Amino acid sequence: MRGCIVNKTYAKAINEAIDQCMNKYDSVIVMGEGVPDPKGIFGTTLGLKEKYGSERVMDLPLSENCFTGVCVGAAINGLRPVLTHQRVDFSLLSMDQIINSAAKWHYMFGSLQSVPLVIKMTIGKGWGQGPQHSQNLHALFSHIPGLKVVMPSTPYDAKGLLISSIEDNNPVIYIDHRWLHNTFGEVPNEYYRVPIGKSRTAKEGSDITIASISYMVNESLKAVDLLRQVGINPEIVDLRTTNPLDYTHLKDSVNKTNNLLVVDLGWKNCGFASEVITRIVEDRGIKLMNNPARLTLPDLYSPSTPALTKYFYNRYTDVARKVIDVLGGNTEKLEKLILLEEEKRTVPLDVPDKDFMGPF
Secondary structure (H helix, E strand, O other), rough: OOOOOOEEEEHHHHHHHHHHHHHHOOEEEEEEEOOOOOHHHHOOOOOOOHHHHOOOOOOOOOOOHHHHHHHHHHHHHOOEEEEEEOOOOHHHHHHHHHHHHHOOHHHHOOOOOOOOEEEEEEEEEOOOOOOOOOOOHHHHHOOOOOOEEOOOOHHHHHHHHHHHHHHOOOEEEEEEEEOOOOOOOEOOOOOOOOOOOOEEOOOOOOOOEEEEHHHHHHHHHHHHHHOOOOOOOEEEOOOOOOEEHHHHHHHHHHHHHEEEEEEEEEOOOOOOOHHHHHHHHHOOOOOOOOOOEEEOOOOOOOOOOOHHHHHHHHHHHHHHHHHHHHHHHHHHHHHHHHHHHHHOOOOOOOOOOOOOOOOO
């Protein structure tokens, strides 16, 4: 990292990326439900309307398919819209424009036209959000040719990947997790890019590759301390983007550890974890010591009550248990360590930290 580096929240990093892009390019506009509201989409759009005016920062009505079409048309005609959805679930109302227009435009017009559009969607869990406000649909968007899908896990990547997304000449689905918004990390003040389609090693290890995305990278990193206490040294790979998938980096890590666990945010059936594992097992150049495994949500809808969410969502303790399941090891010692971890918990399982004040 270069230049002046400051500890910033994930939400502030997103806000700064949009601000710097709007300052650099007059063509960048921001649109979405609640963009100029007092809380500014979890703080990610705060101050933009005051700085750039209502012609570039616009609130929108509850007409998702309509205003997505407006953004597609604006992008075709030279603007670079950043369209925001406070929930990924709301984007389902605009799938016709996303899939049939934005994703296909470059192909249908023989690469002569493009749609430089960022659609920023928020995902999350807990706090009573329930089945219609807690879905993780990255696998759905990753299935569509023409859509890039990015899912940063750190404030540094949140800024750098968003800048790269805004500068990209074709549509990008940018997915942020609301449990990450209050997390801190080192973020340069300067304008910088993180390339789309390049993963990173979040923690070096030797015994098993844990490949993950978004918030589950954080849970996987927390599992490292538990696993090292039972003699297992995992390597954590933050895939960063689900489409395109950086297969080379993943392959190098698996060739090093000869074991693989994919920790995903989504459902098991036809999920993103399945795609990652399939690419590895189809590669005849990779020799695995144990069967690859995946840790996903069950193929059920998210419950609303905290009494059930604690059995539904995976945590770092579940990551550690799954690694033991793959490699074998001292299960009894791990369970004792997990019990000690549970005794130290001071906040409910359905909120990320004591400062969490709700979904908006």
